[in-house]
Amino acid sequence: MAASLSVAAAILGAGGAALGWGIARKLTAPIGPRDFDLTVHGVEQADGQSRLVLDRTQGTEAQGVYNLWFERGGWVQLGSEVDDRGPRCIARTITGASDGFTPRAGDLASWSGIYYASPADAGLEHRDNVIVTPVGHAPAWRIDGDLSTWAIHVHGLGSSRAGTIRGVQVATELGFTSLVVSYRNDGEGSLLGNGRSTLGVTEVEDVDAAIGYAIRRGADRIVLFGWSMGAAIALQLAHRAEYRELIVGLVLDSPVLNWRSVIHANCKRAGLPSSAGALAMPWLMKGPLARMVGLPTALPLEDFNWVKMAHELTVPMLILHGTCDNSVPFATSKRLRDQRPELVSLDAFDAGHTLNWNTDNERWHATAANWLGQRLDR
Numbered sequence: 344m345a346a347s348l349s350v351a352a353a354i355l356g357a358g359g360a361a362l363g364w365g366i367a368r369k370l371t372a373p374i375g376p377r378d379f380d381l382t383v384h385g386v387e388q389a390d391g392q393s394r395l396v397l398d399r400t401q402g403t404e405a406q407g408v409y410n411l412w413f414e415r416g417g418w419v420q421l422g423s424e425v426d427d428r429g430p431r432c433i434a435r436t437i438t439g440a441s442d443g444f445t446p447r448a449g450d451l452a453s454w455s456g457i458y459y460a461s462p463a464d465a466g467l468e469h470r471d472n473v474i475v476t477p478v479g480h481a482p483a484w485r486i487d488g489d490l491s492t493w494a495i496h497v498h499g500l501g502s503s504r505a506g507t508i509r510g511v512q513v514a515t516e517l518g519f520t521s522l523v524v525s526y527r528n529d530g531e532g533s534l535l536g537n538g539r540s541t542l543g544v545t546e547v548e549d550v551d552a553a554i555g556y557a558i559r560r561g562a563d564r565i566v567l568f569g570w571s572m573g574a575a576i577a578l579q580l581a582h583r584a585e586y587r588e589l590i591v592g593l594v595l596d597s598p599v600l601n602w603r604s605v606i607h608a609n610c611k612r613a614g615l616p617s618s619a620g621a622l623a624m625p626w627l628m629k630g631p632l633a634r635m636v637g638l639p640t641a642l643p644l645e646d647f648n649w650v651k652m653a654h655e656l657t658v659p660m661l662i663l664h665g666t667c668d669n670s671v672p673f674a675t676s677k678r679l680r681d682q683r684p685e686l687v688s689l690d691a692f693d694a695g696h697t698l699n700w701n702t703d704n705e706r707w708h709a710t711a712a713n714w715l716g717q718r719l720d721r
Contacts, residue, residue, distance in 0.1 A: 363622030373538030417444030479533030499571025574598030665694030
């Protein structure tokens with residue numbers, strides 16, 4: 344009996360180890376191609392407007408404004424009105440499109456909250472810049488304003504710098520100079536090693552280089568806009584002693600404040616027990632196991648548990664977070680706000696992960712603009 348139990352325990356242990364390895368590999372996977380999993384079933388013309396007929400999904404039915412990226416190139420922006428087209432389809436009005444692009448029935452497309460492809464699409468004059476980072480060159484967009492106050496916009500895991508343009512309009516309205524950055528292994532910055540993400544642990548050095556760029560050009564106040572993992576990067580930088588007087592505010596959308604809770608949430612979203620996330624932690628945080636996952640180093644993720652370290656935070660922050668976020672739990676942001684209400688402001692949206700702006704862009708814009716205006720006028 345004892346021998347049988349030992350064999351069973353060994354099998355279970357091996358299965359758990361394999362699952363943990365798989366979760367860690369999935370979480371840190373290199374950037375892959377976009378999934379074009381939506382079919383355009385029809386293009387309707389009425390009242391001088393074009394509407395696309397699409398599959399009815401949780402995304403396509405969601406309130407707010409979104410973008411469709413097409414497999415054959417090009418994109419269209421879609422308005423907030425959702426028209427019923429039977430039990431399996433809906434229709435949405437096209438409100439904008441990339442130059443010369445006309446969608447057709449049968450096109451394959453990808454649903455996205457990344458509403459603008461470039462600053463120009465958002466009506467922003469910009470120039471292309473390159474930030475010299477410790478591992479190579481990282482492209483960035485620069486939108487000029489007051490050279491004493493800069494906003495640096497940091498995208499999240501699996502996204503691109505274009506995703507942060509939703510917040511750049513606020514900084515521009517307030518007169519800041521903006522820098523919209525990329526970083527290693529995000530598909531635009533330097534490709535390092537096998538292209539795996541280190542969940543902000545090493546990527547932070549590339550954003551640090553962007554701060555140096557801003558300082559050399561006159562910045563004496565910096566606001567960091569961080570989206571998802573970009574917020575985890577922003578918090579690391581704001582925590583550095585040399586930036587305590589320089590970084591004056593954080594605007595964080597759907598922020599990763601505790602990687603352990605995020606990993607548990609994503610396991611649940613994938614149909615696994617949330618507790619399966621615990622199996623991945625050793626594969627991320629212990630050197631020999633992390634290297635077996637393909638990571639260059641162990642990731643000290645508990646060092647970035649900002650709920651646990653709430654008492655150490657010093658930079659005021661505005662958090663914009665969706666109560667329907669099943670990737671980065673809203674409850675974690677609420678817990679941080681409750682621990683440091685004098686430092687942390689929290690605005691809740693009826694939205695999924697990083698879709699707060701899309702759900703109600705006017706409120707997102709007004710909330711961020713008012714908070715920054717009050718903060719920087721002091």
